[in-house]
Amino acid sequence: MNDDAAIAANGHVSFLDYQGKYKGIRAWILSTDHKRIGIMYLFALITFFAIGVTFGFLIRLELLTPGKTIVEPQVYNEFFTLHGVIMIFLFVIPGIPAVFGNFFLPIMIGAKDVAFPRLNLLSWYLYVTGGILIIVSIIMPGGPADTGWTFYIPYSVRTTTNVIATGTAAFLLGFSSILTGLNFITTIHRLRAPGMAWFKMPLFAWSLYATAWIQVLATPIIGITLLLIIVERVFGVGLFDPALGGDPILYQHLFWIYSHPAVYIMIVPAMGVISEIIPVFARRTIFGYKFIAFSSLGIALFGSLVWGHHMFAVGMSDAGQFVFSFLTFMVAIPSAIKVFNWTATLYKGSISLDPPMLYALAFIFLFSIGGFTGLIQGALSVDIHLTDTSFIVGHFHYVMFGGTGMGVFAALHYWLPKMFGRMYNMKRAKVAFWIIFVGFNTLYFPMFVMGWLGMPRRYYDYLPEYTVYHQIATVGSWILIIGMGIMFTNLIRGILKGNVVTEKNIWGGETLEWATDTPPIHENFEEIPLVTGTPYEYKQNDIEELPEEVIH
Amino acid sequence: MISQDNTAVHAHRDDIGSRMGMWLFLFTELLLFGGLFFLYSVYRFLHQADFHVAAKELDIIIGTFNTAILLTSSLTMAMSITAMSRDNKKLSISLQVVTILLGISFLINKYFEWMTHINHGIYPGSNDYLSMDSGRRLFFALYYVMTGLHALHVIVGTVLIGIMTRFTVKNVITHDSYVKLEAAGLYWHLVDIIWIFLFPLFYLIT
Amino acid sequence: MDKHHSNIEHAHGYSIYVFVWMALLILTGVTVTVAGINLGALTIAAALLIASIKSYLVLTIFMHLRLEMKAFRVFVSVAILFIIISFFLLFSDYSFLGAR
Ligand code: HEM
Ligand SMILES: [Cu+2]
Numbered sequence: 001m002n003d004d005a006a007i008a009a010n011g012h013v014s015f016l017d018y019q020g021k022y023k024g025i026r027a028w029i030l031s032t033d034h035k036r037i038g039i040m041y042l043f044a045l046i047t048f049f050a051i052g053v054t055f056g057f058l059i060r061l062e063l064l065t066p067g068k069t070i071v072e073p074q075v076y077n078e079f080f081t082l083h084g085v086i087m088i089f090l091f092v093i094p095g096i097p098a099v100f101g102n103f104f105l106p107i108m109i110g111a112k113d114v115a116f117p118r119l120n121l122l123s124w125y126l127y128v129t130g131g132i133l134i135i136v137s138i139i140m141p142g143g144p145a146d147t148g149w150t151f152y153i154p155y156s157v158r159t160t161t162n163v164i165a166t167g168t169a170a171f172l173l174g175f176s177s178i179l180t181g182l183n184f185i186t187t188i189h190r191l192r193a194p195g196m197a198w199f200k201m202p203l204f205a206w207s208l209y210a211t212a213w214i215q216v217l218a219t220p221i222i223g224i225t226l227l228l229i230i231v232e233r234v235f236g237v238g239l240f241d242p243a244l245g246g247d248p249i250l251y252q253h254l255f256w257i258y259s260h261p262a263v264y265i266m267i268v269p270a271m272g273v274i275s276e277i278i279p280v281f282a283r284r285t286i287f288g289y290k291f292i293a294f295s296s297l298g299i300a301l302f303g304s305l306v307w308g309h310h311m312f313a314v315g316m317s318d319a320g321q322f323v324f325s326f327l328t329f330m331v332a333i334p335s336a337i338k339v340f341n342w343t344a345t346l347y348k349g350s351i352s353l354d355p356p357m358l359y360a361l362a363f364i365f366l367f368s369i370g371g372f373t374g375l376i377q378g379a380l381s382v383d384i385h386l387t388d389t390s391f392i393v394g395h396f397h398y399v400m401f402g403g404t405g406m407g408v409f410a411a412l413h414y415w416l417p418k419m420f421g422r423m424y425n426m427k428r429a430k431v432a433f434w435i436i437f438v439g440f441n442t443l444y445f446p447m448f449v450m451g452w453l454g455m456p457r458r459y460y461d462y463l464p465e466y467t468v469y470h471q472i473a474t475v476g477s478w479i480l481i482i483g484m485g486i487m488f489t490n491l492i493r494g495i496l497k498g499n500v501v502t503e504k505n506i507w508g509g510e511t512l513e514w515a516t517d518t519p520p521i522h523e524n525f526e527e528i529p530l531v532t533g534t535p536y537e538y539k540q541n542d543i544e545e546l547p548e549e550v551i552h
Numbered sequence: 553m554i555s556q557d558n559t560a561v562h563a564h565r566d567d568i569g570s571r572m573g574m575w576l577f578l579f580t581e582l583l584l585f586g587g588l589f590f591l592y593s594v595y596r597f598l599h600q601a602d603f604h605v606a607a608k609e610l611d612i613i614i615g616t617f618n619t620a621i622l623l624t625s626s627l628t629m630a631m632s633i634t635a636m637s638r639d640n641k642k643l644s645i646s647l648q649v650v651t652i653l654l655g656i657s658f659l660i661n662k663y664f665e666w667m668t669h670i671n672h673g674i675y676p677g678s679n680d681y682l683s684m685d686s687g688r689r690l691f692f693a694l695y696y697v698m699t700g701l702h703a704l705h706v707i708v709g710t711v712l713i714g715i716m717t718r719f720t721v722k723n724v725i726t727h728d729s730y731v732k733l734e735a736a737g738l739y740w741h742l743v744d745i746i747w748i749f750l751f752p753l754f755y756l757i758t
Numbered sequence: 759m760d761k762h763h764s765n766i767e768h769a770h771g772y773s774i775y776v777f778v779w780m781a782l783l784i785l786t787g788v789t790v791t792v793a794g795i796n797l798g799a800l801t802i803a804a805a806l807l808i809a810s811i812k813s814y815l816v817l818t819i820f821m822h823l824r825l826e827m828k829a830f831r832v833f834v835s836v837a838i839l840f841i842i843i844s845f846f847l848l849f850s851d852y853s854f855l856g857a858r
Contacts, residue, residue: 115566115569115573116573119573178577178580181576182573182576182577182580183573185572185576186569186572186573186576189569189572189829190566190568190569190572191569213836216576216579216580217579217580217583217836217837217840218583219580220579220580220581220582220583220584220586220587221583221584221586221587223580223584223587224584224585224587224588225587228591228697231697235676235677236676236677237676237693237696237697238676238686238689238690238693239591239690239693239694239697244682244686244689244693245685245686245687245689245690246690246693247594247595247598250590250591250594250595253590253848253851254587254590254591257587257590257844257848304840304843304844305843305847307847308847308850308851316851317850317851317852317853317854317855318854319850319851319853319854320847320850320851320852320854323847323850324847324850567768568826568827571826571830572829572830572833575830575833575834576833579833579837582837582841583837583840583841586841586844589841590844590845590848593845593848593849594848594849594852597849597852597853598852612790616786616790619786620783620786623779623782623783623786624779626779626782626816626820627775627776627778627779627820629820630769630770630775630819630820631772631775633769634769634770634771634772634775636769637768637769734768734822737820737821738821741816741817741820741821742821744816744820745812745813745816745817748809748812748813748816749806749809749813751786751789751809752789752793752805752806752808752809753805756789756790756793756801756805757793757801757802757805758793
């Protein structure tokens with residue numbers, strides 16, 4: 001059956017039941033449907049996330065007591081490297097764009113698919129290949145990289161572990177991320193439904209647009225940097241190696257030119273999710289639409305200018321430190337604008353605390369803590385004391401896990417019923433939420449305290465006075481993992497056996513996806529919609545259609 | 553109100569979109585080299601005198617000659633697209649073939665250039681390499697990495713154009729559908745632009 | 759809009775290409791000659807200036823930037839600006855380096 005015939009035959013059924021050219025598993029792994037690719041990302045992502053969490057659990061277990069608890073120092077180093085690499089490159093960076101962006105961006109802007117569907121599939125393959133390579137590096141002779149996810153020189157050219165495998169994997173993952181970004185930019189420019197002007201796009205689309213630009217412009221820098229590490233290890237050219245006259249600090253510059261913007265690749269899409277969820281569950285229109293849209297672009301811009309704040313203690317020039325510290329304070333402004341607008345939206349709203357909303361509120365709360373501690377570290381003198389302590393570990397977990405992680409969980413609870421046409425158990429979802437919330441803070445808050453007291457990060461051993469904090473944190477990790485276990489079982493159970501949802505709009509959502517079938521049909525819409533008003537008018541499920549003569 | 557740039561929604565084919573995707577891809581290539589240009593500028597800044605001396609070891613004549621070759625290949629590439637748009641398939645094919653040949657001759661020159669240095673014992677890991685001044689070593693490290701990566705792009709570019717030639721022969725690329733050829737052309741011109749910067753930065757700082 | 763949508767004449771004429779090509783060769787000659795003269799710090803500035811002019815020609819004519827819609831030109835400026843700004847920030851460290 002060729003594509004046109006297939007669409008004619010069953011283009012009106014859910015994309016899950018759609019019968020195209022291929023059958024069985026090939027109908028998925030060869031599908032170029034953005035929705036199927038989004039779901040394939042989802043399953044890959046959850047798998048890798050579970051592996052990442054396992055390593056996090058093992059790190060914490062090792063730190064339960066001073067000295068050796070379960071493994072040798074070398075293995076501990078490999079644990080935190082694997083944990084960091086997996087969480088960063090396989091979970092938070094691709095997370096929201098690859099799963100929910102893929103699935104919902106085209107629907108939200110009224111398109112049938114992304115601009116380059118085959119490229120989209122390719123980027124999924126690159127993602128999975130990169131992920132598998134990281135996992136395989138664990139059993140390769142020499143063992144997995146033990147450098148930390150930052151691959152700092154000179155250690156990364158000296159260690160005998162498999163830095164090349166991990167570096168190659170990260171390179172492939174970067175490429176995958178670039179392709180997603182490129183695809184989204186083109187999709188947004190070219191495929192918006194008729195009438196959908198820029199400021200009629202949902203805020204989630206705006207956040208993906210800003211993110212996509214960072215993906216396209218910043219990721220190549222880490223690409224070349226990783227390549228250079230490989231070249232350095234294989235040929236010994238000496239571009240970074242201090243023994244050959246290279247400058248290891250220049251490596252750090254290049255690494256962070258990407259990796260700081262990368263934290264915005266991680267957080268901005270989550271902010272987009274929150275901007276969609278908050279108004280729906282507060283029964284209000286979003287406050288300050290344009291401010292939120294522009295602040296995404298503002299973050300993308302300023303976020304590219306602050307990388308030096310990761311290097312305050314390495315001996316940068318005073319001028320450089322001053323500039324980077326100043327810019328770091330600036331970048332807080334657009335993020336704060338968002339938080340203010342969300343709270344203003346909540347103000348006097350009639351708030352319903354359904355699971356998506358709970359996670360969204362947790363996002364605001366935890367992200368704010370993460371953001372404020374970020375400002376503390378942005379202050380030069382204070383950071384000299386705090387850098388490389390567990391304060392930093394606390395900070396980035398509040399931002400990345402409390403922010404992006406909660407954003408992913410919020411999105412899962414918000415959109416999964418739409419994606420699969422089945423509902424999870426609400427009550428269990430709420431219970432899981434509270435366990436996660438408590439576990440999270442028990443795990444990461446003590447890190448602020450012990451970091452402030454001087455506990456270094458990435459250390460295998462510690463002085464007895466830190467024991468109590470470490471033990472609280474480890475117990476927290478258990479609570480958190482139990483909570484996530486309940487959450488994921490509930491969600492997966494929901495997907496497989498939950499009550500069938502056929503209603504188009506279960507939450508009273510206002511964007512276009514809530515006006516499509518549940519689950520959406522193969523090409524999303526029977527007819528390409530015509531957007532006449534704001535992006536937020538689809539609560540009643542009425543899509544206007546284009547008059548015939550305009551289409552052809 | 554129906555906004556202007558949305559004509560693609562229902563079209564089966566969107567050439568502007570394809571070209572937009574290609575340009576975005578070119579940016580990533582540009583920034584890939586951008587990282588290396590950052591390295592170059594910092595090391596040159598830190599080792600100015602050494603760079604000047606080391607650059608004397610490169611052959612300006614070959615460099616200039618290679619520059620001319622690449623510029624000319626850009627010309628033939630651009631003209632092959634015009635030929636295609638004017639439905640002159642034969643001319644387009646011959647221009648593409650000329651472009652490929654020019655690309656290959658660039659690579660051959662490059663090969664001999666590298667071989668001269670290597671025969672002088674200048675290559676990563678050699679005794680000379682390990683014992684020279686760091687400034688000079690960094691110069692050659694950058695030289696090898698940057699021109700090497702560039703040469704890799706030339707190889708990819710020629711292969712790409714080769715595929716396009718095949719497409720043209722097989723009428724996959726035709727005079728009213730040649731965006732693939734355009735994309736290959738864009739790639740080729742970017743490779744040219746990078747060389748436009750590499751050339752003075754390595755050969756002309758004596 | 760529609761003019762761009764289809765590919766009809768999305769290319770320049772041959773003569774303008776040949777013209778640009780000659781300009782590029784001449785500029786190459788100029789940059790080689792200028793490099794022979796000792797201008798001190800200006801040498802690198804001159805070389806970069808000429809390279810920029812050459813790239814501009816390639817971008818606008820060979821790569822058809824002039825024929826594309828405006829968004830493309832904005833894109834290119836954003837990319838170039840990103841490189842330039844990063845460059846300056848990088849040198850906010852290296853230019854003021856005392857002892858490292
Ligand atoms: C149950 C879940 C998690 C636990 C128990 C956990 C625990 C930890 C611990 C103890 C460290 C510190 C290692 C050190 O001493 O430096 C760490 C580092 C890190 N974590 Fe997590 N974490 C979890 C989830 C996450 C998530 C969701 C993310 C990303 C969004 C993440 C990203 C990172 C990163 C990037 C590092 C730094 C790795 C490095 O230093 O190279 N973690 N984690
Ligand atoms: Cu940062």
